[in-house]
Amino acid sequence: MKLHARIACAAALAFPLLLSGCSYFIPTKRHLPVPKAPAIVQTATPDQLVEQLNQRWQAIQTLTATVEVYATETKSAEGVAIDIPSCRGYILMRKPKMLRVLGTYFGVKIFDMASDGNHFTLVIPSKNLAIQGSNTVTEKSANPLENLRPDFFLDAIALRGLDPDDEYMVASDTETVADAANKHLYIEPEYILSVMRHKSAHENVPVRTVTFHRDDMLPYEQYVYNADGVLETQIFYTNYTTFSAGKYPAKVTIKRPQEGVQLVLNVVRVEENVDLPTSQFDVKIPDGATIKILK
Numbered sequence: 001m002k003l004h005a006r007i008a009c010a011a012a013l014a015f016p017l018l019l020s021g022c023s024y025f026i027p028t029k030r031h032l033p034v035p036k037a038p039a040i041v042q043t044a045t046p047d048q049l050v051e052q053l054n055q056r057w058q059a060i061q062t063l064t065a066t067v068e069v070y071a072t073e074t075k076s077a078e079g080v081a082i083d084i085p086s087c088r089g090y091i092l093m094r095k096p097k098m099l100r101v102l103g104t105y106f107g108v109k110i111f112d113m114a115s116d117g118n119h120f121t122l123v124i125p126s127k128n129l130a131i132q133g134s135n136t137v138t139e140k141s142a143n144p145l146e147n148l149r150p151d152f153f154l155d156a157i158a159l160r161g162l163d164p165d166d167e168y169m170v171a172s173d174t175e176t177v178a179d180a181a182n183k184h185l186y187i188e189p190e191y192i193l194s195v196m197r198h199k200s201a202h203e204n205v206p207v208r209t210v211t212f213h214r215d216d217m218l219p220y221e222q223y224v225y226n227a228d229g230v231l232e233t234q235i236f237y238t239n240y241t242t243f244s245a246g247k248y249p250a251k252v253t254i255k256r257p258q259e260g261v262q263l264v265l266n267v268v269r270v271e272e273n274v275d276l277p278t279s280q281f282d283v284k285i286p287d288g289a290t291i292k293i294l295k
Helices: 003-020 046-059 151-157
Strands: 062-075 080-094 098-105 108-115 119-124 129-134 167-179 184-200 203-213 218-225 231-243 246-256 261-272 290-294
Touching: 046 167, 046 184, 080 151, 098 151, 151 218, 151 231, 151 246, 231 261
Parallel strands: 129 290
Antiparallel strands: 062 080, 062 261, 080 098, 098 108, 108 119, 119 129, 167 184, 184 203, 203 218, 218 231, 231 246, 246 261
């Protein structure tokens, strides 16, 4: 029997079954969760988004924060993830690029790091070790942790405004998020601000992308790229809370895919524009400490 004849025969046999309501052909209905949209969806032009980011950055001269730090190192080749015990962290930032991060465990200092934007010093008292180097990696180390520099931390705790030479574009998107606890789906309309910079006369490279939720127009994600346009840092801002400094994320998650490092900062306190003299960014190297220079 030819193919077209077989098809016609099969159709002729199936048609009466469909008309008869045979149970094998009754469609089944399933109830799916209906995504819930936010009550308010705001709109903004690309220029307005950039202006909002610039105004916020310009209003901050200094920032201090108290956080709980949770760190995880992932060694993908070995299939191992190492969770480092949490510590209390104290962050000081003064524009343009002064930074100090101090970590304690039950009141005992476990690390102290300061940077002037060009060079940094990290002291680890338990090892009687001091590490110094440039904020720019010139020679990659076999130890991924030694390739971390303070700039990634500075990028995470305060979203910088755009530089005059930066170019930008904005795209609209909608993400559907599942709330497993309440068995709900939520629609999150977003704006994605892409910031680019000229690498050559005919090529732009990404600098970073910032995702804003359109219900409150606050930033929830930031991806930061290196000079070659390779993704270096992923930052997620969640649980916005009102501190003395105003609205600030109570949880900041920082991921460094190339080094396999993740830091989670649970924010306890945030203050802005308090007096931070230069002496606050001095880290004293203990007498007799071993000094390691990173390039």
